[in-house]
Amino acid sequence: MNKMDLKTLYSPEFIFLNSSIDKADVSDYSNLLINLCNQLDLKNRLEDDNLRTTVDKIINNDPNNYTDWLRLGIVALHLFIQHNWTGPAISFDENIDWLVNNKNEEAYRELTLGDQCNDNAEYLELLYLSKIIFTSQKLQQILPTSLWWAIRSNYVHQMILDEESDVLLNETELLIDKMSKLDDWNNDEYKSFETLFYIEALQFTLLYRRINDSEKYLKQAQTIAKLTLELGGAQGKRTKYQQEEKPQLFLDIKREKEIFPFEVCPDLPHSVHVMDDLRLDSVKFSEEIKPVELGSVEEAVVLAKCNHLQISLPTDDFAMEETMPYLNTIIGGTKNWALKMEALRQRSIFEMKDKRGIERALSQSESLVGQYSQSKPSVFHRTNLLFASGMKPIWIFKQNLADAMLNLGLVKGALDLYLNLKLWEEVIVCYTILDLRHKAAEVIRQELSKKPTVKLWCLLGDAEQDTSHYETAWELSNRSSSRAQKHWGFYYFERKRYSEAIPHLELSVKLNNIQENVWIRLGFAALQSENWELAAHAYRRYCELEQKNFEAWNNLAKVYIKLGNKPRAWHSLKNAVKCDFNIWQVWDNLMVVSIDLGYFSDVIECYHRILDFKKSPHIDHQVLRILTNAICNNINDNEGQPAKNNYDKALALFGRINASVPNDPELLQLYAELTVIQDTDTAIKKASEYLQRAYRSFVVDSRWHQNISTTKNVLQLCSNLADTYLRCCENTDDIKKKSMLGSAKLSLQSVITKVKQENLTDYQDIMQAIGELESKWEIINNELMKINSSG
Numbered sequence: 001m002n003k004m005d006l007k008t009l010y011s012p013e014f015i016f017l018n019s020s021i022d023k024a025d026v027s028d029y030s031n032l033l034i035n036l037c038n039q040l041d042l043k044n045r046l047e048d049d050n051l052r053t054t055v056d057k058i059i060n061n062d063p064n065n066y067t068d069w070l071r072l073g074i075v076a077l078h079l080f081i082q083h084n085w086t087g088p089a090i091s092f093d094e095n096i097d098w099l100v101n102n103k104n105e106e107a108y109r110e111l112t113l114g115d116q117c118n119d120n121a122e123y124l125e126l127l128y129l130s131k132i133i134f135t136s137q138k139l140q141q142i143l144p145t146s147l148w149w150a151i152r153s154n155y156v157h158q159m160i161l162d163e164e165s166d167v168l169l170n171e172t173e174l175l176i177d178k179m180s181k182l183d184d185w186n187n188d189e190y191k192s193f194e195t196l197f198y199i200e201a202l203q204f205t206l207l208y209r210r211i212n213d214s215e216k217y218l219k220q221a222q223t224i225a226k227l228t229l230e231l232g233g234a235q236g237k238r239t240k241y242q243q244e245e246k247p248q249l250f251l252d253i254k255r256e257k258e259i260f261p262f263e264v265c266p267d268l269p270h271s272v273h274v275m276d277d278l279r280l281d282s283v284k285f286s287e288e289i290k291p292v293e294l295g296s297v298e299e300a301v302v303l304a305k306c307n308h309l310q311i312s313l314p315t316d317d318f319a320m321e322e323t324m325p326y327l328n329t330i331i332g333g334t335k336n337w338a339l340k341m342e343a344l345r346q347r348s349i350f351e352m353k354d355k356r357g358i359e360r361a362l363s364q365s366e367s368l369v370g371q372y373s374q375s376k377p378s379v380f381h382r383t384n385l386l387f388a389s390g391m392k393p394i395w396i397f398k399q400n401l402a403d404a405m406l407n408l409g410l411v412k413g414a415l416d417l418y419l420n421l422k423l424w425e426e427v428i429v430c431y432t433i434l435d436l437r438h439k440a441a442e443v444i445r446q447e448l449s450k451k452p453t454v455k456l457w458c459l460l461g462d463a464e465q466d467t468s469h470y471e472t473a474w475e476l477s478n479r480s481s482s483r484a485q486k487h488w489g490f491y492y493f494e495r496k497r498y499s500e501a502i503p504h505l506e507l508s509v510k511l512n513n514i515q516e517n518v519w520i521r522l523g524f525a526a527l528q529s530e531n532w533e534l535a536a537h538a539y540r541r542y543c544e545l546e547q548k549n550f551e552a553w554n555n556l557a558k559v560y561i562k563l564g565n566k567p568r569a570w571h572s573l574k575n576a577v578k579c580d581f582n583i584w585q586v587w588d589n590l591m592v593v594s595i596d597l598g599y600f601s602d603v604i605e606c607y608h609r610i611l612d613f614k615k616s617p618h619i620d621h622q623v624l625r626i627l628t629n630a631i632c633n634n635i636n637d638n639e640g641q642p643a644k645n646n647y648d649k650a651l652a653l654f655g656r657i658n659a660s661v662p663n664d665p666e667l668l669q670l671y672a673e674l675t676v677i678q679d680t681d682t683a684i685k686k687a688s689e690y691l692q693r694a695y696r697s698f699v700v701d702s703r704w705h706q707n708i709s710t711t712k713n714v715l716q717l718c719s720n721l722a723d724t725y726l727r728c729c730e731n732t733d734d735i736k737k738k739s740m741l742g743s744a745k746l747s748l749q750s751v752i753t754k755v756k757q758e759n760l761t762d763y764q765d766i767m768q769a770i771g772e773l774e775s776k777w778e779i780i781n782n783e784l785m786k787i788n789s790s791g
Contacts, residue, residue, distance in 0.1 A: 034073050051129065074149060712766060
């Protein structure tokens with residue numbers, strides 16, 4: 001990589017090389033495109049109708065014009081972004097018709113990748129031309145930064161597709177790997193470029209919710225920029241009339257180097273003030289928190305971390321609290337147009353969910369959409385750092401405006417916008433709210449009459465609940481559309497016809513294997529159909545794509561248990577509790593699997609979590625019995641460590657459970673067994689008390705022996721109680737043993753006598769239990785006789 005080559009990344013001087021055009025003149029990017037095409041004689045050199053074949057051939061045989069070809073690709077991509085992202089809209093004269101009109105169908109065909117490009121994307125031939133140029137093997141060898149431009153063009157390409165493309169993902173992952181291995185990143189002069197590269201790599205991976213990859217790139221960007229970003233707390237007020245200050249979050253930034261150079265945009269979008277008599281525009285802290293000076297590159301790191309957090313955190317109010325300090329930092333300080341546009345858009349989305357913020361969200365969304373048609377700032381300033389900002393195309397800003405209108409109840413206004421944006425799913429929602437659902441089908445049919453597409457046929461199938469439309473879409477795509485199979489499968493899934501849904505869902509993910517919403521439904525359908533292998537495969541794949549869904553991990557664990565693979569179930573449940581810490585049922589599942597596998601420390605932790613989150617008392621006798629037995633017999637846990645290492649923690653757990661459920665007989669027996677292990681006078685006295693309380697709990701109802709079911713339970717519990725007394729006496733002196741065994745003898749004698757009085761000879765199981773209890777009474781009595789005789 002040479003210095004001149006790196007300048008192609010963001011240097012306007014390179015794009016306008018050998019040109020009299022001023023970078024600040026917004027109207028002349030299109031003229032520059034025409035000039036470059038004329039300079040390269042592209043129109044006359046087109047040998048056939050295929051643009052890709054022609055351009056590849058020309059580049060390979062045109063060694064003196066590699067730089068101009070790269071410039072042409074960059075300008076074409078910038079023009080596409082200008083028209084679809086930043087504004088103002090572009091238009092071409094007849095001098096460029098051979099490209100912008102004649103190559104549209106080829107571009108659309110090549111860019112769809114098995115799915116449909118967004119209906120709002122225009123001038124696809126510009127993106128197509130740029131991708132052809134950047135993916136030229138010859139150009140990548142001579143000018144390695146064309147690899148980076150290829151990544152950028154793929155990023156833009158994915159943003160205009162309605163579905164995530166595994167083709168683009170795999171291709172871009174290879175490009176990122178190649179770029180990251182280029183030697184000259186070590187040059188200090190290129191550190192700002194390297195930081196931006198990793199931010200842009202992060203933004204791409206976030207399109208696919210690749211949390212681990214994005215976290216890796218974020219750490220690399222922060223390390224190079226030498227930025228530390230942490231949330232801090234300080235006292236402050238959020239409302240005008242708030243008397244008492246409360247802890248508020250702010251972004252604590254530490255910068256260990258000078259900021260990277262950056263361009264200042266003179267005309268930034270403005271932040272709309274809060275439209276509320278109560279709320280302040282921003283938190284008023286009791287002590288002034290001085291902002292750390294940041295350049296645009298460092299601010300891009302801040303926004304990238306904000307975007308990463310939004311994907312990785314659970315969707316709740318706490319996520320908004322944690323991410324708003326990052327957005328406020330950008331909104332309040334940036335001098336970059338794209339960063340501020342995206343930060344304001346994201347704040348508006350958060351405020352749409354707040355009844356006090358929805359009005360500002362609507363006004364701010366209107367203001368942001370209005371930026372598109374304004375003449376200032378220049379396109380150069382608009383596109384500066386656009387790839388690093390993660391800024392969305394203009395139709396997303398318009399959709400956000402429509403969403404805000406819908407949230408405020410302005411249904412007809414939202415409907416008009418949705419119709420203009422061809423967002424047919426949202427159109428169906430609006431017509432449903434207006435009790436005009438039939439109108440949705442009419443509108444879709446009108447569009448079909450203009451140009452039949454797979455998406456429209458699928459949406460008509462949804463609107464009319466007719467599977468024949470999905471079949472039409474499937475045939476229209478030459479049996480290659482994952483969307484058609486997805487809608488088809490969802491139709492059956494929503495009706496709980498899981499066996500019929502499975503083949504369609506399977507085929508859909510076979511055609512496109514990064515569809516999270518299809519994988520999770522396939523997993524559930526297979527689970528309900530008891531197809532355990534398929535369910536495991538589907539949930540496993542879903543959890544690779546979306547690692548923060550506790551229900552998916554929990555269901556995957558269920559499937560593994562059905563398959564008899566408890567170790568993998570345990571790992572799945574560990575991931576489930578990481579995703580949602582507060583669901584006691586998941587902790588309960590993890591506890592049960594942990595006890596089976598011998599993870600005794602985890603069992604104790606899980607039990608505590610259940611007690612933390614469950615409102616009512618919780619006793620799992622089986623788990624507690626196994627845990628007690630493991631500690632009393634000092635068996636090894638799953639990692640080969642003696643179970644007695646967990647003795648103190650187990651004793652504390654039993655104490656906590658007993659405090660909330662003081663009279664559970666079986667719990668008291670187990671508590672006594674654990675307590676007596678300490679072999680101290682105090683411990684043995686406590687164990688004796690627990691056993692006496694257990695017995696009293698057995699017979700608290702004086703008529704217990706008149707009920708057959710209760711009688712059986714009491715006999716079994718008394719048998720266990722006798723065993724516990726004997727175990728507790730094993731390592732005690734004769735005086736203490738005499739006291740405990742005497743208490744046991746009296747208790748067993750009372751139970752045996754009362755049951756015999758009922759004359760239950762017809763119940764063989766009861767008579768057998770009485771016989772076993774009498775045998776244990778004999779053992780206890782013999783032990784007492786030995787003590788008395790030795791005394």
